[in-house]
Amino acid sequence: xxxxxxxxxxxxxxxxxxxxxxxxxxxxxxxxxxxxxxxxxxxxxxxxxxxxxxxxxxxxxxxxxxxxxxxxxxxxxxxxxxxxxxxxxxxxxxxxxxxxxxxxxxxxxxxxxxxxxxxxxxxxxxxxxxxxxxxxxxxxxxxxxxxxxxxxxxxxxxxxxxxxxxxxxxxxxxxxxxxxxxxxxxxxxxxxxxxxxxxxxxxxxxxxxxxxxxxxxxxxxxxxxxxxxxxxxxxxxxxxxxxxxxxxxxxxxxxxxxxxxxxxxxxxxxxxxxxxxxxxxxxxxxxxxxxxxxxxxxxxxxxxxxxxxxxxxxxxxxxxxxxxxxxxxxxxxxxxxxxxxxxxxxxxxxxxxxxxxxxxxxxxxxxxxxxxxxxxxxxxxxxxxxxxxxxxxxxxxxxxxxxxxxxxxxxxxxxxxxxxxxxxxxxxxxxxxxxxxxxxxxxxxxxxxxxxxxxxxxxxxxxxxxxxxxxxxxxxxxxxxxxxxxxxxxxxxxxxxxxxxxxxxxxxxxxxxxxxxxxxxxxxxxxxxxxxxxxxxxxxxxxxxxxxxxxxxxxxxxxxxxxxxxxxxxxxxxxxxxxxxxxxxxxxxxxxxxxxxxxxxxxxxxxxxxxxxxxxxxxxxxx
Amino acid sequence: xxxxxxxxxxxxxxxxxxxxxxxxxxxxxxxxxxxxxxxxxxxxxxxxxxxxxxxxxxxxxxxxxxxxxxxxxxxxxxxxxxxxxxxxxxxxxxxxxxxxxxxxxxxxxxxxxxxxxxxxxxxxxxxxxxxxxxxxxxxxxxxxxxxxxxxxxxxxxxxxxxxxxxxxxxxxxxxxxxxxxxxxxxx
Numbered sequence: 001x002x003x004x005x006x007x008x009x010x011x012x013x014x015x016x017x018x019x020x021x022x023x024x025x026x027x028x029x030x031x032x033x034x035x036x037x038x039x040x041x042x043x044x045x046x047x048x049x050x051x052x053x054x055x056x057x058x059x060x061x062x063x064x065x066x067x068x069x070x071x072x073x074x075x076x077x078x079x080x081x082x083x084x085x086x087x088x089x090x091x092x093x094x095x096x097x098x099x100x101x102x103x104x105x106x107x108x109x110x111x112x113x114x115x116x117x118x119x120x121x122x123x124x125x126x127x128x129x130x131x132x133x134x135x136x137x138x139x140x141x142x143x144x145x146x147x148x149x150x151x152x153x154x155x156x157x158x159x160x161x162x163x164x165x166x167x168x169x170x171x172x173x174x175x176x177x178x179x180x181x182x183x184x185x186x187x188x189x190x191x192x193x194x195x196x197x198x199x200x201x202x203x204x205x206x207x208x209x210x211x212x213x214x215x216x217x218x219x220x221x222x223x224x225x226x227x228x229x230x231x232x233x234x235x236x237x238x239x240x241x242x243x244x245x246x247x248x249x250x251x252x253x254x255x256x257x258x259x260x261x262x263x264x265x266x267x268x269x270x271x272x273x274x275x276x277x278x279x280x281x282x283x284x285x286x287x288x289x290x291x292x293x294x295x296x297x298x299x300x301x302x303x304x305x306x307x308x309x310x311x312x313x314x315x316x317x318x319x320x321x322x323x324x325x326x327x328x329x330x331x332x333x334x335x336x337x338x339x340x341x342x343x344x345x346x347x348x349x350x351x352x353x354x355x356x357x358x359x360x361x362x363x364x365x366x367x368x369x370x371x372x373x374x375x376x377x378x379x380x381x382x383x384x385x386x387x388x389x390x391x392x393x394x395x396x397x398x399x400x401x402x403x404x405x406x407x408x409x410x411x412x413x414x415x416x417x418x419x420x421x422x423x424x425x426x427x428x429x430x431x432x433x434x435x436x437x438x439x440x441x442x443x444x445x446x447x448x449x450x451x452x453x454x455x456x457x458x459x460x461x462x463x464x465x466x467x468x469x470x471x472x473x474x475x476x477x478x479x480x481x482x483x484x485x486x487x488x489x490x491x492x493x494x495x496x497x498x499x500x501x502x503x504x505x506x507x508x509x510x511x512x513x514x515x516x517x518x519x520x521x522x523x524x525x526x527x528x529x530x531x532x533x534x535x536x537x538x539x540x541x542x543x544x545x546x547x548x549x550x551x552x553x554x555x556x557x558x559x560x561x562x563x564x565x566x567x568x569x570x571x572x573x574x575x576x577x578x579x580x581x582x583x584x585x586x587x588x589x590x591x592x593x594x595x596x597x598x599x600x601x602x603x604x605x606x607x608x609x610x611x612x613x614x615x616x617x618x619x620x621x622x623x
Numbered sequence: 624x625x626x627x628x629x630x631x632x633x634x635x636x637x638x639x640x641x642x643x644x645x646x647x648x649x650x651x652x653x654x655x656x657x658x659x660x661x662x663x664x665x666x667x668x669x670x671x672x673x674x675x676x677x678x679x680x681x682x683x684x685x686x687x688x689x690x691x692x693x694x695x696x697x698x699x700x701x702x703x704x705x706x707x708x709x710x711x712x713x714x715x716x717x718x719x720x721x722x723x724x725x726x727x728x729x730x731x732x733x734x735x736x737x738x739x740x741x742x743x744x745x746x747x748x749x750x751x752x753x754x755x756x757x758x759x760x761x762x763x764x765x766x767x768x769x770x771x772x773x774x775x776x777x778x779x780x781x782x783x784x785x786x787x788x789x790x791x792x793x794x795x796x797x798x799x800x801x802x803x804x805x806x807x808x809x810x
Binding site (some may be wrong): 091092094095096097098099100101130135142145146147149150151152153156157160 | 650653658659660661662663664665666667668670672688692693696697700701702794798801802805806809
């Protein structure tokens with residue numbers, strides 16, 4: 001084919017003048033504008049465009065001419081109907097169980113209207129532990145069990161009622177209270193010195209405030225009545241306490257008084273007033289709670305005391321004893337005969353008995369609660385003189401003071417000392433009858449700790465007193481350690497006390513010293529009479545307590561109320577407090593604190609005469 | 624939900640759910656007064672989700688069971704109206720949709736709900752999903768409410784602010800757990 005010739009040149013288009021835009025060789029752009037004239041008409045060359053075509057066989061024509069064959073195929077587009085699986089979403093059926101509790105705030109209301117004025121309130125204790133109440137095993141009903149499980153901790157319960165304590169109880173004591181509180185029947189059998197009294201008072205305090213008990217009877221040995229009164233004043237000052245005492249008419253009236261929260265009686269009165277207790281129809285002798293202290297007193301179920309105790313109408317019963325089994329398992333049977341008659345049988349095997357009583361008895365020993373206890377625990381045993389002692393004491397004091405008064409200015413400190421010492425000796429023993437309230441208490445305590453396998457030291461400032469104690473405490477195998485024991489014998493005494501299990505008591509004078517004693521074998525110390533100077537007492541105890549020895553020491557200080565002992569103790573206490581207040585931040589041991597001459601004269605409300613001859617350094621006059 | 628007020632005393636509800644693998648979910652609801660003493664206790668029989676429910680509900684299963692089923696049933700059983708319902712189970716916050724009192728999460732000490740409003744936002748990436756929980760402090764306590772009910776913070780502070788310092792908000796859950804165990808053992 002020829003190429004068409006109609007291609008016009010740039011010159012034909014009259015664009016020849018546009019050029020030189022780029023001079024290829026010069027590399028520089030320049031624009032030259034020349035004159036423009038319309039282009040010449042192009043030459044037209046006519047050509048015949050009829051193209052000859054020749055047909056040659058390709059087979060396409062037949063194919064093009066052929067009629068298309070159209071097939072129709074039916075194709076189902078629906079497909080199978082899918083199976084449907086329906087998943088029901090059922091809402092679960094939930095059933096709920098409901099338990100309602102009476103509104104405790106409305107139930108408790110204000111504290112008892114007849115509560116005696118409480119001492120100055122102290123800040124509620126914020127304890128570190130939280131002791132939860134657990135339902136006893138004999139509480140079967142779920143609602144009753146939940147009532148205990150859903151209570152706040154014991155500490156919260158007490159805080160919420162603003163029940164204060166003079167000092168925070170130990171953790172094991174909280175557990176003891178939690179053990180007693182929910183129980184209808186319980187035996188608190190902690191070792192002596194662990195605070196059974198405090199635990200019982202706190203638990204009954206909770207019951208009274210919760211309205212779960214309205215009338216409580218406390219029964220204890222006669223020498224411990226004063227002690228219980230004192231403990232109540234310390235641990236539950238807002239709760240009125242009525243001591244059953246006096247002649248029969250008065251006691252009958254006291255027994256039948258209906259609205260007294262707590263009555264306190266001794267075992268002897270139980271026996272004597274059994275007829276009143278059994279015959280009274282009033283609510284005054286129906287008790288929501290009866291607590292027996294030193295409950296081994298009723299271990300003999302045939303004794304009159306035991307029978308009298310069983311005659312008391314009661315709902316709950318708690319027994320306290322440091323020696324639930326003094327001699328044989330039958331002792332426990334006797335106690336349970338009061339708590340749950342028929343529950344234990346005398347012939348029961350000890351193991352079976354242990355399983356049966358497991359949930360009702362709580363016993364902790366000092367070793368078990370070691371971590372909670374300080375190295376030394378002091379407790380004051382406040383006692384009253386026996387009737388014969390009181391009579392002798394009163395007479396001696398009156399005559400003595402009369403004689404001192406008659407001496408006038410010629411009275412010396414020595415005269416006063418003599419009277420003080422005489423009266424202190426009467427506080428130990430009645431010279432005529434030998435009666436001693438201190439000895440009664442000491443015997444009771446020694447029985448308890450001996451049954452626990454413990455040993456004790458007993459201090460006195462008089463050798464004669466120690467020897468009288470030796471004669472009266474023979475069953476405890478007493479040994480003596482004082483000035484009349486030769487130095488050669490002393491080592492043997494100490495060895496015997498250490499090694500012989502039957503030697504339960506070591507009788508020591510304050511003056512004996514210079515030899516260290518191993519207190520691992522004596523975890524109880526009794527101060528039968530007090531020294532003038534507490535530092536001497538501390539020295540005596542510390543000499544016996546070696547640093548690093550295991551086991552806390554319980555120190556019991558005997559003090560007879562309404563006597564010279566109490567007056568001396570009060571003055572010394574004031575001096576100690578004054579020293580501690582003034583020198584609270586001072587390091588070092590406290591110096592000796594004794595009585596001045598004026599203070600000694602003041603014991604009998606006498607003026608110290610100007611001519612009184614000092615027998616020694618006034619500060620150490622009674623050291 | 625609640626029939627009557629508990630006189631003029633403060634009432635606080637505590638709700639928890641315990642999962643016993645062999646039995647299922649137990650719900651417990653304890654109502655205390657301001658002295659921490661119990662007023663009411665309700666507990667559920669155990670429920671176990673079916674396999675279908677586990678699959679179909681997916682991540683919504685726990686809120687459904689804890690909040691809607693268990694929580695709502697327990698709340699309806701109560702006679703006392705609490706000022707707030709505290710729970711130690713985050714899924715139980717779903718109860719808030721069905722009750723007219725604040726529902727508050729008491730988180731475990733030291734732990735935190737991953738979705739609380741202290742999430743970290745990046746400047747170089749898309750923001751995470753806005754937190755669905757809102758944390759706030761009440762006395763010594765750190766509490767959490769659903770963000771959709773963030774206004775409950777004020778109501779909770781007004782109702783519980785007075786006792787926040789002295790009341791242990793975690794302790795009642797221990798009691799509920801023990802109570803459920805007692806109920807479970809007792810049959």
